[in-house]
Structures are given as structure tokens and as C-alpha cells.
Amino acid sequence: TPPGQQGNGRGMRGAKASQYALQLREKQKVKRLYGLLERQFSNLMKEASRKQGQSGEILLQFLEQRADNAVYRAGFAPSRRAARQLVTHGHFMLNGRRFDIPSVRLRPGDELTVRDHSKQTEYFKKIDDVSPAPSTTPGWLKVDRKKTTFTITGVPARSEAEPDLNEQLIVEYYSR
DSSP states (O other): OOSSTTGGGGGGSSSOOOHHHHHHHHHHHHHHHHTOOHHHHHHHHHHHHHSSSOHHHHHHHHHHTBHHHHHHHTTSSSSHHHHHHHHHTTOEEETTEEOOOTTOBOOTTOEEEEOHHHHTSHHHHTHHHHSOOOSSOOTTEEEETTTTEEEEOSOOOGGGSOTTOOHHHHHHHHTO
16 A cells, blocks of 8 residues: 555545446446547437437447448457558548548448558458458448458447447436
8 A cells, every 4th residue: 555644545445436437437448449539429429319219229339330440340450449540541432432531420231342552552461360350240241351341231239339338327427
């Protein structure tokens, strides 16, 4: 313990975390996991709360439908951060048009393809070494690694999102 009379009490080591602390920690965890800043996350939460249905599940659905997350889920990047960089650098085409905005929300029927110019890079030539195909592809994605393309076939379900997230704590955090 740190020296001094109050050495044991610092940082709430022995105390149970408050409800607010749990909600804040969960929100921060999801923000970091998906690589969002506070304003982006807050705006997504506001939009999710305006839609009909459970706000927490809709929020996770919005997060899963982002272009950078879809590239990661399809197995074209080893992490969400790497997927964000690939999208930002313009390596993908959305429905035949080049795009470089990782926060684009994809809809069913959208097709993402690696650009022809990008297929010549070392990264995409050795894609199986850099980012092996995921063991399970979500049901809302149809991936063709040989053609380096994937299609959005549906809407992500809650069961296909990250398993250890408690979206209800995030909804409670923003409802205060």
C-alpha cells in the first residue's frame, strides 16, 4: 500500500464500484473496442434511442454495421484498428465506388471489394498470412476471399456482436 495514514483508501481498492462507475466502465470499454470518440459514440446512442426497439441492441447493431468493423469481421484485417486504416487509405470500393470513410453504415445488399490497384500490394497478396480467415463469419456477411470481396446479406443480430458486452449499462448511463 502507499505510505501514509490514508494509504489503504486510495483508488477504492477494497470498496465496491458504484453503479455509475460500472456504467461508465462499460461505455468506455465499448468505445475503445470499436475505436470511437465520445462525440461519435454519443451521436450513435442518441440515434439508437430515437429508433423503435431496444436502444442497446440497436446501438450494437449500428456499431457492427460500420464499414471498418465489417472489414474486420470479414477477415481482411487482423484488428478493427487495422481495418479502419485500410478503409481510410482507400483500399476498398463500396458498390463499385471508392470510399475512405470508416464510419459509413452498411446496409443489406452493399458489396465491398478490394480495389484492383490495392490487390497488387504485399498486404493483399499475403492476406492469408497477415489476417487468417476467421473461424466463424457472422451470418450477415457473405465473404469470398479469393475474389477479395464481401456482401452484406442482412442485419447483425445481438448474438453476433461481441459476447461480453452489457449494452443495458450503456443505455442507463446515457439516460441520466
